[in-house]
Amino acid sequence: MFLAVAGGVSVDELARKAGLKRTTMLSVESADLGELSDGDITIHMARGGAMGNLLAASDLVLSQAGTATVQALGLGKPAITFVNPRDRRSRFNDEQMLFGEARTVVAAEAPAVGAALRKLLGDDEERRRLANIGRQRIGGPGAMQAIIEALVG
Template sequence: MDAIPVGEYNARARRRTPLAVTLLPGSRALTAESFALQVSALRLIPESERPDVFLAVAGSVSVDELAKAANLRRTPLLSTESADLGELSDGNLTVHMARGSAMGNLIEASDVVMSQAGTATIQSLGLGRPAITFINPRDRRSRFADEQNLFGEARIVVEPKAEEIATALRRLLTDTVERTRLGQVGQDRIGGPGAMEAILAEIRA
């Protein structure tokens, strides 16, 4: 929580709907496939309930590969903000992209995260945003289980199917009380910033 990246990107200025979701498809193998599945789930959300969508793009990830996997087109128009990577769109669904260095900006402007990432999931939960994830074939099941024991209800695990992801997302989007409750669970489980200062204090003592 002491190292959440914040960059030059005004996510809140791009908000158009009451709620927003940040996509964290990861930075390793299967990133494009995970992103495509997240987008497929979003397409199943009724347009009247669909949130604003943000995407944090890790430095090793190709935007062109993401666009191709999800059948989206990249909008070439960029702002002057250094972390702005433009948009992906199919004419109905729009995904606002920012560099991973501005991930904190996106999460703070969102209400839910859909995450296949590691550290970014922990940071999202610590910021009070419940996460929806699915197990992919390359996940180490023992590690995944250990993480889930820490995260508790704050990280919702579903099958890697667009319908199940969409159902979980829609439930959080339409249930403010539950979304708030799970956000608090995440904050309680992860804790806030201050670890670095505590460690330094012990070293100096």
């Protein structure tokens, strides 16, 4: 699993409160925040530039970050999120119309997030279905090249 971690979040405190063990980073990038694990599930964490590495190693994404969500969905990684009180509701709704079922929206409560995780982690077929929706709606890497070709051509 991949978790895009907001700048103000202490990963050590997150690990302590979740009762998970924090392990070393996958890369030397400062934005790679390592992993949290209980032995059965592994949560890869990152900020900014290290996300590509971690997305490749993940089955799904927990995300509150717009760019991380778009990147994940385009690469076929279903996302789980909740509405943050600081979110502009109109923007969130517009994004959801674009993302469709590929982004699962749950209540901002641990039981709701946990239930969504259990459902997706336990259903490979559903994860593949949502992955396909994300790839179709967002598309993979290479958009900049396609834009340049359209403008020049």
